[in-house]
Amino acid sequence: DIVMTQSPDSLTVSLGERATISCKSSQSVLYSSNNKNYLAWYQQKPGQPPKLLMYWASTRESGVPDRFSGSGSETDFTLTISSLQAEDVAVYYCQQYYTTPPTFGQGTKVEV
Amino acid sequence: QVHLQESGPGLVKPSGTLSLTCAVSGDSISTSNWWNWVRQSPGKGLEWIGGIFHTGNTDYNRSLKSRVTISVDKSKNQFSLNLTSVTAADTAVYYCARGASYHHYCLDLWGQGALVTVSS
Numbered sequence: 001d002i003v004m005t006q007s008p009d010s011l012t013v014s015l016g017e018r019a020t021i022s023c024k025s026s027q028s029v030l031y032s033s034n035n036k037n038y039l040a041w042y043q044q045k046p047g048q049p050p051k052l053l054m055y056w057a058s059t060r061e062s063g064v065p066d067r068f069s070g071s072g073s074e075t076d077f078t079l080t081i082s083s084l085q086a087e088d089v090a091v092y093y094c095q096q097y098y099t100t101p102p103t104f105g106q107g108t109k110v111e112v
Numbered sequence: 113q114v115h116l117q118e119s120g121p122g123l124v125k126p127s128g129t130l131s132l133t134c135a136v137s138g139d140s141i142s143t144s145n146w147w148n149w150v151r152q153s154p155g156k157g158l159e160w161i162g163g164i165f166h167t168g169n170t171d172y173n174r175s176l177k178s179r180v181t182i183s184v185d186k187s188k189n190q191f192s193l194n195l196t197s198v199t200a201a202d203t204a205v206y207y208c209a210r211g212a213s214y215h216h217y218c219l220d221l222w223g224q225g226a227l228v229t230v231s232s
Contacts, residue, residue, distance in 0.1 A: 049222035097217035101173040104158040
């Protein structure tokens with residue numbers, strides 16, 4: 001199975017400041033035939049299910065604010081919140097869907 | 113608006129079978145989507161259990177494959193999870209989730225989740 005490792009485990013950021021989360025996969029999730037990275041990001045708020053934020057590593061899901069951005073390729077990925085808002089307090093997970101079983105990172109808790 | 117809702121017993125005895133159903137509303141289950149089960153426990157984080165297509169094709173996490181069955185009931189627009197020989201390690205919140213149209217393991221819609229506790 002592909003192992004997804006996120007860092008840091010938790011992050012405290014002031015309102016309006018930038019938050020950056022790293023995700024590393026144990027093998028490349030870039031499919032060479034279509035040049036797509038099979039990497040998604042989810043946001044989970046307390047008592048709620050995960051919500052898809054980003055797919056193909058850098059494509060925002062419909063309705064996701066543009067302060068959220070994703071970058072990276074192959075084995076190294078980043079989720080950036082450019083200006084943290086109070087409603088962004090949550091746990092963020094990366095997930096690879098390159099191969100079965102799809103696997104998730106352990107999560108990064110973002111606090112204010 | 114498509115909505116997923118899990119239902120089933122919240123308490124299962126050790127060595128018993130965990131059974132959950134996910135009702136799909138707002139759309140037909142017979143679309144091009146895959147339908148998945150994911151669980152979340154404090155010890156293991158988010159873990160994909162398996163998925164099913166409306167034709168009955170399935171894919172299971174090999175770590176659970178010997179104990180898992182996922183089935184679909186198109187007449188009721190729902191799909192189900194059975195997990196046998198449960199132990200305390202299977203205590204978790206169980207989510208049903210829809211695979212996105214562009215990839216069946218990218219999960220674009222989730223149910224609210226069902227807490228299942230394994231205890232005597």
